Each structure stands twice: as structure tokens, then as C-alpha cells.
Amino acid sequence: MKRFYREAAAAEQAGGWQVTLDGRGVKTQGGRPQIVPTQALAQAMAAEWAAQGEEIDPGAFLLRDLADFALDVIAAERADTIATLLRYAETDTLCYRADPDEPLLERQLEVWEPLLTAAEARWDVHFERVSGVIHRPQPAETLRRLEGVLGAEGDFALAALTTLTSLAASLVTGLAALDPASDPATLWDAANLEEDWQAALWGKDAEAEARRARRASAFKAAARFARLAA
Secondary structure, three states: OEOOOOOEEEEEEOOEEEEEEOOEEOEOOOOOEOEEOOHHHHHHHHHHHHOOOOEOOHHHOHHHHHHHHHHHOHHHOHHHHHHHHHHHHHOOHHHEEOOOOOOHHHHHHHHHHHHHHHHHHHHOOOOOOEEOOOOOOOOHHHHHHHHHHHHOOOHHHHHHHHHHHHHHOOHHHHHHHOOOOOOHHHHHHHHOHHHHHHHHHHOOOHHHHHHHHHHHHHHHHHHHHHHHHO
16 A cells, blocks of 8 residues: 555544544544554554555554554453453463473573562462473462453553463563563563573574564564553
């Protein structure tokens, strides 16, 4: 699609802020006014539009797509979204460790255990650690508490969490990325610990590295989106 506007800006509207293209408010893919909660987010989304050349690249609108997801999907399906996110807590990657005789375990303890213990302290929960790949259920009380944590988040945070958690295969990592004091790049490296370990042992694959880079960009964009929306 060819660029059809000259100027992208952020304008205050009832209930929030909206990107405008030559003065006309942008709508979501579902046809709703694309009203976002903060000026900072609207300005960042306007920058996505402003950065387009003569031809519009649909893949360059990471923030816009997350806003559309929050407004078109999350707002109508909060309960389903929370239920989906809780399933990642039931099988959180950070809980599944290598066997005691494997060198990988030491690295997992170094990187993953601080994230898990911080989550336990923050929400007063307990996570079962598992050796190997055999599933072990997490405590029901832990899941109930996390359901309350998710229920307290807004639609825009839940939209970001959907991306963060699915990419990391970890609700703990996704929630950690919402903290403005956290480093998304460090969290992404933690999420890819096992993949990077295997690459160090057997060598890197160009296709796998390109896929990792794309996923890393999406993870960092989702973390940025959540912080801009807060």
C-alpha cells in the first residue's frame, strides 16, 4: 500500500489519546476509535506511521497491532485471556530444570532461580521446581493468586503480556517484563537460556538466529508498549 498521508500526530481525545493522520483519527482493525491511555504511547504509535516511506510496511506497526489487540480482543475477552495466561503458569519454563547431573542445571539455577524466587516473594506464592520434562502441577493457591494479579492488570498490559508470555513460555518472565525497573534484553536472554546453551554446544544456525532476532524484537516491543501505556 502506498503512503496516503503527510503527517502523523497524537491528539488528546475523550478517554485518552489517538493517532491522527492529516488530522483524521486512526481506527482499530475492528473499526473502533483507536484510543490509547497515554500521550507517550500515542506519540510512539504516531512515530511508527511517520517513519513509513512511500510504501507502507504492515510489519512495522508493532505498537499499533498491540493497541488493536487490546481494544478489539482483550476488552471483550478478558476472562479467556487470563485463563490462557494462567496456563503458562501451570507449565512455566522457569520451573523445569535439567537433571542434577547435567551441566545445564547450574546455569538454570544462576539465571532462572532469582527470577522465580523474586516472583514468589512479590506475590507470596510458591512454584514447584521440576527435574526433567515430566509435568508436575503447580499449587492451586499459587494459580489463584496469579489469577488475581492478572485480573488487576488493564487491557493494554494484558495485551502486552500475551506476547511476552507466549514468546518466553513463562508467565513469570512476562510479568517481570512489565516492571519498569527490569531489563527486557536480560529477560529475553533468560527466556532463551536453553536454546543458547544448545547453540553454544553444537553451533549456531543462521535461520535459527534470524528467528531469535525477530522474536527478541517482538518481546522488547511488547515490554515497551506496556510501559508506554502505564
